[in-house]
Amino acid sequence: MPILDILKKKEKERKEASKESKAPEKLEKSVHKVSAQKEKKSKEGKKKNYPFAYRILKEPYITEKATKLSENNEYVFKVYPDANKTEIKKSIEALYGVDVLDVRTITVPPKRRRLGRTRGFKKGFKKAIVKIKKGQKIEILPR
Numbered sequence: 001m002p003i004l005d006i007l008k009k010k011e012k013e014r015k016e017a018s019k020e021s022k023a024p025e026k027l028e029k030s031v032h033k034v035s036a037q038k039e040k041k042s043k044e045g046k047k048k049n050y051p052f053a054y055r056i057l058k059e060p061y062i063t064e065k066a067t068k069l070s071e072n073n074e075y076v077f078k079v080y081p082d083a084n085k086t087e088i089k090k091s092i093e094a095l096y097g098v099d100v101l102d103v104r105t106i107t108v109p110p111k112r113r114r115l116g117r118t119r120g121f122k123k124g125f126k127k128a129i130v131k132i133k134k135g136q137k138i139e140i141l142p143r
Contacts, residue, residue, distance in 0.1 A: 050094030056083040057091050060140045061127050074131045075138050079105070081126045088128045099133040 058078040060066075066076040079088055085103040092100050110124035132138065 048090070048094045048097075050090045052087070053091035053095050056080060056087050057095070062141065069129065070138075070140070072131075073134060073136070074129055075140065077128050077130065079126050079128045081107070083126070083128070085128075088130065092130050092132075096138045098136045098138060100130055101133060102131040104129045104131075 056079055058080060061076040061078045063076070069076060077088075077092070083105075085105060088103050088105070089100045092098065092103075105126060105128050107126045108124050111122040113120050113122050
């Protein structure tokens with residue numbers, strides 16, 4: 001079947017020609033991608049891998065006092081009661097890619113509340129005040 005052989009040869013030639021023309025473009029694209037990835041990593045900072053951060057940090061604690069502290073590179077977070085200072089430091093560094101200088105923890109006690117005859121408690125919690133390196137920032141609230 002010589003007719004089919006001719007068709008196959010033409011298809012092979014087309015494929016080879018397309019491979020040759022595509023190969024240099026792929027190299028250029030990959031070079032650009034690699035350089036772009038390196039730039040992103042250097043801009044982001046040193047993000048470390050700490051897989052247990054979700055077990056330590058609950059949420060940022062946003063109050064008037066906390067926003068004043070953020071001007072001095074101190075940020076406030078609600079944390080789980082069993083979290084300690086070293087775990088808090090590791091999780092902040094991993095999630096936000098900043099250098100933590102100091103961690104202070106405060107346990108806010110539960111408070112009694114009353115509404116009419118009904119008595120209850122306002123739930124207590126633990127919070128951490130984290131001081132980061134000067135010049136670095138954590139974007140908690142978009143401005």
